[in-house]
Amino acid sequence: MTGPAIAPAYAGVDELRRVARELLESGEVRVIIGWEDARRGARPVFITDPAEADKLIFDTRCVHNLVTYLDPRRDHVSELGRIGLVVKGCDAKAVAGLLRESQLSRDHVVLIGMRCGGVLEEGELPEPLALTPENVAPRCYGCDNREPTLTDHLLGEPQPEPPRPVMTIDERVAALDDLPLEERWAFWTEQFSKCVRCYACRQVCPLCICERCIVEKTQPLWIESAAHPRGNFSWNLTRAIHLAGRCVDCGECERFCPVGIPLSLLNRKLQQIVHDRYGYTASDDPENAAPIGDYRLDDQQEFIK
Amino acid sequence: MSRIGVFVCHCGENIGRTVDCAAVAEALKDHPGVAHSEDYKYMCSDPGQALVKKAIEEHNLTGVVVAACSPHMHEKTFRRACDQAGLNKFMCEMANIREHCSWIHEDREDATAKAIDIGRTIIEKVKHNRPLEVIKIPVTKRAMVIGGGIAGIQAALDIADGGHEVVLVEKEASIGGHMSQLSETFPTLDCSQCILTPRMVEAYQHPNIKLHTWSEIEKVDGYIGNFEVTVRKKARSVDLDLCNGCGDCWAVCPSKRIPSEFDAGLSNRTAIYVPFPQAVPNQPVLDRENCTLFKGRAKGLKKDACGKCKDACLKNAIDYDTEDEFVVEEVGAIVVATGYKLYDVGREQPEGLKGYGEYGYGEDPDIIDGLQFERIASASGPTGGEILRPSDGKEPKTVVFVHCVGSRDIDKGMAYCSKICCMYNAKHAMLYKHKVHDGRAVAFYMDIRANGKGYDEFSRRAIEEDHAEYVRGRVSRIFRDGDKLKVWGFDTLNDEQVIIDADMVVLATAIRPNDGVKELAQKLSCSVDVDGFINEAHPKLRPVETNTAGVFLAGACQAPRDIPDAVAMASATGAKVLSLFSTDELEREPAVAVVDERTCIGCMRCALVCPYGAIEQREICTVDGQVCGHTAYVNPGVCQGCGTCQAVCLSNSIDLQTFTDEQVYSEINALCMWE
Amino acid sequence: MNSQHSDTFEPRITAFVCNWCTYTGADLAGTSRLHMASNVRIIRLPCTGRIDPLFIVKAFERGADGVIVSGCHPADCHYTSGNYHARRRFAVFHDIMQFLGVDPRRMTFSWVSASEGAKWKDVVNETVANIRELGPYEAYRALAPDAVEPWPEAVDGLTPAGDQEPAAKEVAS
């Protein structure tokens, strides 16, 4: 059997390097945050020297959502000065999230948007691979923002639809929904019981931006901090509902979870809930009001007696 | 360590019959943190309260739990008792073992066990109560009234007569509102001007009333007792201190063909003008949009194209270079009285409304609305009170009045009844018949809603004495046919089509909220209903208050209102404002939210949900004064203590005093002591 | 009438209610002497807007078999819109809890106004009956630390733990 084919980089890398160089040279930004080639795949890179702009790449390995570096609490990043950030469509939605929640001033960042044809599920591969149903990041299928609009530069060329994964997230959510209640409970408590409370999911999430996360609030201790099933249940549930209507489905939390908890299923379920009930889909339009914090007089209330 | 006193009340037999009060007191005695526990027949009686006071002193209690009736019943009583005994009154809570226990259960053992649980829950809560001070808010005893129609004038007069200063802000050049345009008023047919003008003059001359005409509200800061309102005084180009209203300026103005707003477009005015002869103040305003000089300036002409009025003014009162001015007024209460406007039934409509293209309004001069008819019927109007139709000045021999144009028509965007049209249609039919004896007045109506004192009698008179023909049904089309207007309608009582050849048609168009009211409501943190009228705080019990404490409503800004209603509401707001001004300081329960600035990230989700706009963004600075971010800040004067902000704050960085996270947590925790 | 001193299972139910409508409605039930099951413990809050899903989770953690959340009907909120915001949060919470396998009958959401003492009684009795049928919430209690076996398996990473239903396994992978 032959392995999956190596894919060329997405169109627009040359432009990306040129734009990055110009932005740095003109002093418009002090740092460009993008991806570079590394031994085990792509990795985030901070470029301050225009001469190094050629390090930038954009291919199917560029899975990381770099917006997490814009979190105002990452002082070491904001201290660098005005940022030029390379974003995919899903990443741009996270920028909109930060703008919506007054965490960012639009003119502190220059957004270089890349037209995207999907990324791999796993970023740590030495070579970019052509996307197949087996290796594509499930969220890329059906992505509605492969050409981000919240950008200052939009580079590259329109890309074809990524392939349909073997099982889409929606199908996986539906499969769970079809299980009897007790089996769902067994499934999730089992999954959550694995959690080691490393909080990687939170650290990497571009929208988990709290100075002191609720899980670290000790007086009172709403969420038990020890890694046992009861505390884990509250933690995983709370993290998920805190992202309801805010999560942009970048998949980073799940990718970073060291014990493989399928957080994206929870996230997707919440996306479905806010979509079905309130017609809300995450977008990269900061004016698009988030569903929690808003209401309509005729919101559904079939579950209320 | 807490030293809590528990006082279990028998409430005579009310609690004691089902709950073993002594056993409850006994069980709670051993609860950690309880220093004293006793039961008594009637805790709320004087001897009962004395027990509480005595125990506070004897045991040096840090908290008190009274297990008795609902806090809605006696919380105040026991808090007062604690206060008198020197214990901060917010350290006292009620455990409701009457309404929520003894009265709803029969089994003594069950009820006793439950009463113990309830007691424990509240003891755990009280352990986390903090001594708090009632919030005292000083009151600026000065009011603002926005809108100078009859409602605004009345409110201003009532408050001013009560001895307090009032700032009356009117966006037009004169006060008076719609009432000044009316001819005669139902249900008594007295002349509108004759009853209104004295009020206008009284307001103008009142030593306690300060008038800003040609002015609008720019910004509202602050809260009840302490508003700071920025008023934009639009550039008038006329110095009101110098001008004596002689009229030399408008006599020479060459721009003479501007439709007069006062005459609803039925006559013309000049660019510098006084809206109507009885205007207050009786001084002109220069309408820059229509002035030859300003139109020239807008085109970039080097030399001013006119200047006649300035030359003509002997008092030197005209200045073409004045600009909008901003005045900040500090007031303690605000009355909103911005009135209404008429639904424009033409083809062009704002979003959500459909209009009545089929009625030809705005396209045929003889199809007019109610206010235009008022002007035609008015002695001070363009026809001197003779009923003459606009197109050719002939006396119309057949006039059709159409009720409910827009109102009660959900297809056109408005489901509500405009309330006053049935009455003014009857009035119009009467006025017409009184002046044109051989004329025919036909009214198409849906229902006749004449439900005020003397109203039904009035509308019956139109039919029975003045012989107006009332046809129950709708009009489908109105169109010109030579000299006549064809009115196609349907008589639903006789089940037949009716076609009338009319000389003039009067449309009773719906009453709509005035332009800009939504924006104004936003500035005041008030909400508007689906139709855009400002919401009252409670439809039955608080009809002239809004959800923003200190902001009141009078007149047609709240819903369609006739003059008696508008005036009654205005006087009600007057009473509200005067009672607010009768104290120097307002006392508020300290049930307010407080932001933990150490952990708040300023995401402002809390501000999004606060029903009162109590939360604002505040900059935070480093030690050397550099702005390094922002957090939320709750204005304790505005916060009403709902706690909605807290539940949306992801990191729980905002906490509601008297229902803090720790208190609720401890209550829930107390439940693990079940069994 | 049920009695807690019998051998039958007596559900423990925690109710989070708003001060102005449901709490007052429950007061009215009292003044009207409407007898009802004695299994419910009320925690009073100013508004449903104040009710955080964490309250409900904590109640389950503390051994509640069921929870009631109740406040003012839409348009009746003492604070105008607290209940509208709460309604959205509860809807999301309700749906996701169900997805996680929590029986929705364990959580009753209701609007009970200050004049609906009788409705409050019905809400209480129905919830108690439902929970009685469902039995004690053992599944949740089993999550408690002492009921837990040590680490289920090696933290080797990426495969889901334990021997589950195939369907579940597929979904997780």
Ligand SMILES: Cc1cc2nc3c(=O)[nH]c(=O)nc-3n(C[C@H](O)[C@H](O)[C@H](O)COP(=O)(O)OP(=O)(O)OC[C@H]3O[C@@H](n4cnc5c(N)ncnc54)[C@H](O)[C@@H]3O)c2cc1C
């Ligand atoms: C055709 C017709 C006939 C009528 N006949 C009768 C009758 O016979 N008898 C009767 O009882 N009622 C009658 N009415 C009803 C009557 O006009 C109203 O009841 C009355 O005018 C309401 O007064 P108001 O002060 O609430 O509003 P308005 O008269 O509309 O006054 C509002 C004032 O506020 C000002 N304003 C608006 N917005 C702002 C702002 N943002 N800032 C500052 N100022 C602002 C406006 O310029 C205006 O001066 C009739 C109505 C119509 C349409």
Ligand code: SF4
């Ligand atoms: S919750 Fe996960 S998928 Fe959603 S935005 Fe955060 S990291 Fe991305």
Ligand code: SF4
């Ligand atoms: S889990 Fe919630 S509280 Fe914690 S960082 Fe994320 S959003 Fe904030």
Ligand code: SF4
């Ligand atoms: S990344 Fe995974 S293991 Fe770590 S806290 Fe999140 S869910 Fe738990």
Ligand code: SF4
């Ligand atoms: S919601 Fe919380 S973190 Fe956000 S601004 Fe308000 S108090 Fe601060």
Ligand code: SF4
């Ligand atoms: S408690 Fe209610 S009124 Fe007070 S700041 Fe919070 S949301 Fe606003």
